[in-house]
Amino acid sequence: MRKIALASITALAFISSSAVANDLVKKATDANLKPIPSKIEELNKLIDPKGEITPAKLELGKKLYFDPRLSKSNLISCNTCHNLALGGADTVSAAIGHKWTANPHHLNSPTVYNAVFNKAQFWDGRSPHLADQAQGPIQAGPEMAAPKELVEKRVNSIPAYVEEFQAAYGKDVKVTFEKIADTIALFEHTLVTPSRYDEFLEGKADALTKEEQDGLSLFIDKGCVSCHNDIAVGGSMQPFQVVNKYKFADVGDFKGDANGMVRTPTLRNIAETAPYFHNGQVWTLEEAVKTMGSVQLGIDINDKEAASIATFLKALTGKKPEVVYPVLPASTYDTPKPDAM
Amino acid sequence: MRKIALASITALAFISSSAVANDLVKKATDANLKPIPSKIEELNKLIDPKGEITPAKLELGKKLYFDPRLSKSNLISCNTCHNLALGGADTVSAAIGHKWTANPHHLNSPTVYNAVFNKAQFWDGRSPHLADQAQGPIQAGPEMAAPKELVEKRVNSIPAYVEEFQAAYGKDVKVTFEKIADTIALFEHTLVTPSRYDEFLEGKADALTKEEQDGLSLFIDKGCVSCHNDIAVGGSMQPFQVVNKYKFADVGDFKGDANGMVRTPTLRNIAETAPYFHNGQVWTLEEAVKTMGSVQLGIDINDKEAASIATFLKALTGKKPEVVYPVLPASTYDTPKPDAM
Numbered sequence: 001m002r003k004i005a006l007a008s009i010t011a012l013a014f015i016s017s018s019a020v021a022n023d024l025v026k027k028a029t030d031a032n033l034k035p036i037p038s039k040i041e042e043l044n045k046l047i048d049p050k051g052e053i054t055p056a057k058l059e060l061g062k063k064l065y066f067d068p069r070l071s072k073s074n075l076i077s078c079n080t081c082h083n084l085a086l087g088g089a090d091t092v093s094a095a096i097g098h099k100w101t102a103n104p105h106h107l108n109s110p111t112v113y114n115a116v117f118n119k120a121q122f123w124d125g126r127s128p129h130l131a132d133q134a135q136g137p138i139q140a141g142p143e144m145a146a147p148k149e150l151v152e153k154r155v156n157s158i159p160a161y162v163e164e165f166q167a168a169y170g171k172d173v174k175v176t177f178e179k180i181a182d183t184i185a186l187f188e189h190t191l192v193t194p195s196r197y198d199e200f201l202e203g204k205a206d207a208l209t210k211e212e213q214d215g216l217s218l219f220i221d222k223g224c225v226s227c228h229n230d231i232a233v234g235g236s237m238q239p240f241q242v243v244n245k246y247k248f249a250d251v252g253d254f255k256g257d258a259n260g261m262v263r264t265p266t267l268r269n270i271a272e273t274a275p276y277f278h279n280g281q282v283w284t285l286e287e288a289v290k291t292m293g294s295v296q297l298g299i300d301i302n303d304k305e306a307a308s309i310a311t312f313l314k315a316l317t318g319k320k321p322e323v324v325y326p327v328l329p330a331s332t333y334d335t336p337k338p339d340a341m
Numbered sequence: 342m343r344k345i346a347l348a349s350i351t352a353l354a355f356i357s358s359s360a361v362a363n364d365l366v367k368k369a370t371d372a373n374l375k376p377i378p379s380k381i382e383e384l385n386k387l388i389d390p391k392g393e394i395t396p397a398k399l400e401l402g403k404k405l406y407f408d409p410r411l412s413k414s415n416l417i418s419c420n421t422c423h424n425l426a427l428g429g430a431d432t433v434s435a436a437i438g439h440k441w442t443a444n445p446h447h448l449n450s451p452t453v454y455n456a457v458f459n460k461a462q463f464w465d466g467r468s469p470h471l472a473d474q475a476q477g478p479i480q481a482g483p484e485m486a487a488p489k490e491l492v493e494k495r496v497n498s499i500p501a502y503v504e505e506f507q508a509a510y511g512k513d514v515k516v517t518f519e520k521i522a523d524t525i526a527l528f529e530h531t532l533v534t535p536s537r538y539d540e541f542l543e544g545k546a547d548a549l550t551k552e553e554q555d556g557l558s559l560f561i562d563k564g565c566v567s568c569h570n571d572i573a574v575g576g577s578m579q580p581f582q583v584v585n586k587y588k589f590a591d592v593g594d595f596k597g598d599a600n601g602m603v604r605t606p607t608l609r610n611i612a613e614t615a616p617y618f619h620n621g622q623v624w625t626l627e628e629a630v631k632t633m634g635s636v637q638l639g640i641d642i643n644d645k646e647a648a649s650i651a652t653f654l655k656a657l658t659g660k661k662p663e664v665v666y667p668v669l670p671a672s673t674y675d676t677p678k679p680d681a682m
Binding site: 271 | 437443661672
């Protein structure tokens with residue numbers, strides 16, 4: 001009798017915690033939080049809506065992503081600042097580029113992981129998608145500093161690259177700067193990192209611990225979710241310094257877009273991508289949470305609440321796609337030489 | 342009858358070309374050229390003589406090799422200058438390190454591939470092996486610029502790293518700078534690249550084309566093999582500028598070791614690792630071959646001969662081991678911050 005009763009209580013507790021989780025999923029869904037779909041067809045609709053991605057394009061895009069010869073110096077690749085080994089970012093406050101130039105606006109490198117889910121690219125949202133975005137840093141003087149023509153000449157001087165473009169796009173492909181950026185972007189589209197959080201949103205009640213669920217609930221209740229929502233848990237344009245001034249607002253001259261709007265960063269893998277904010281001045285999740293409470297929401301988030309939300313944020317660290325490090329086709333005698341000095 | 346006769350002639354031709362190849366293998370062996378052994382036991386004796394390498398150490402060594410947090414700035418890893426995607430080197434004349442400092446002696450980054458077969462490390466051969474070598478660039482001001490203590494603090498501040506060291510070396514392991522360098526070196530020991538040349542030396546007569554065999558034969562006849570021999574096709578200390586002065590000798594102040602000796606570079610993957618020589622001033626194999634003929638051997642190697650030897654050298658491009666790009670454990674709040682500026 002006693003044993004049966006205990007089992008019933010345990011079962012009841014399970015149902016009850018499961019019911020709590022179900023309520024939380026509903027609350028999250030109502031707050032416009034969405035999972036990275038586990039169903040591959042659904043995911044593909046999001047990351048490859050035109051059905052463009054093929055293994056050949058993916059492999060080529062990966063090579064270009066890792067190829068430092070896309071920079072003037074031959075020393076900086078996309079992966080330098082958006083390092084797939086380090087949460088898709090670079091661990092420093094402001095991006096460092098060609099000739100060790102810091103970003104002139106003191107802007108922090110955003111993660112490339114899940115960037116496909118952003119509604120706009122760059123901190124000021126000036127770019128609508130990754131194929132457009134990828135053209136920027138390659139050319140920017142303080143980043144990779146390579147004029148379009150140089151990039152085209154470098155890639156076209158390497159027959160193995162041209163053959164890969166032909167295999168990917170057909171014999172008549174013209175290997176233009178835009179085509180190179182497009183191909184990099186297709187690779188970036190696949191850099192999505194599903195996490196336990198996504199399993200939870202899809203109904204697996206025990207995918208998040210009790211503490212993580214509490215943190216998620218608080219994240220919604222406090223209003224963080226008003227900017228950090230949708231699949232990216234961020235990624236849309238939002239007003240900045242709504243209530244109070246950001247303590248480090250004077251580090252760098254970034255003031256958002258023409259309307260003072262800022263592209264909210266994704267919170268996925270946020271535990272791996274310190275330092276935080278557009279100018280990389282905050283190094284802990286708790287301080288970042290409290291700062292946003294004050295600056296954006298005009299509320300005081302206490303230490304305990306910040307810790308709880310941080311516990312949830314850590315559950316956003318996702319599984320990274322396995323990437324085999326490429327062996328790049330060698331330069332030829334015709335390849336424009338690096339200008340590193 | 343006629344068919345049989347033709348078949349006999351073909352067979353004869355085959356035997357004959359095979360016999361030529363056999364003679365060339367003997368000639369190469371007599372000249373102390375040696376293959377990377379295809380038998381795994383033989384290879385292991387060379388790259389892991391103490392039987393130290395385990396999957397856990399290898400994975401950890403790979404992570405450390407790719408981790409830019411071993412540099413002061415968090416921006417430069419071993420792989421920055423010894424890029425496994427680019428023949429194990431960096432494509433620029435002189436290595437560029439911390440704060441974009443060029444190597445003060447204008448020295449070119451040697452390839453890490455097959456470095457385990459070198460009899461000494463660094464251009465002046467001052468280091469006996471890779472475990473010792475790996476300590477140098479991490480600390481050197483113009484390279485990764487990280488004091489030992491900083492590297493130890495960074496790695497020890499990341500529990501996932503400490504756990505990996507414990508899994509690799511046992512619970513009582515002390516994660517010292519030396520242990521970190523040792524582990525990187527073990528990974529580097531596995532970066533060997535067998536090629537068709539090795540198959541040829543092991544008796545597969547058609548592994549090299551007729552043209553490549555002719556180039557190899559000429560490589561031996563001209564005397565290149567007097568410095569470029571053994572498994573690395575180089576890798577030992579040799580006198581430099583034996584007969585004539587190197588045209589670019591004044592670029593940088595490198596003059597070799599105390600006795601004017603220079604560590605001969607491996608010629609494996611040489612087609613992938615331009616520019617050439619200690620100060621990276623020559624960009625084509627043919628010019629490099631002719632220069633060495635004049636400077637080291639006091640002979641005139643004509644264009645046709647240089648082209649033939651270059652054809653052989655291209656056959657030294659080997660198969661690279663597959664490397665899955667690591668996902669590195671994230672920094673913690675205790676991890677010393679990057680000093681990038």
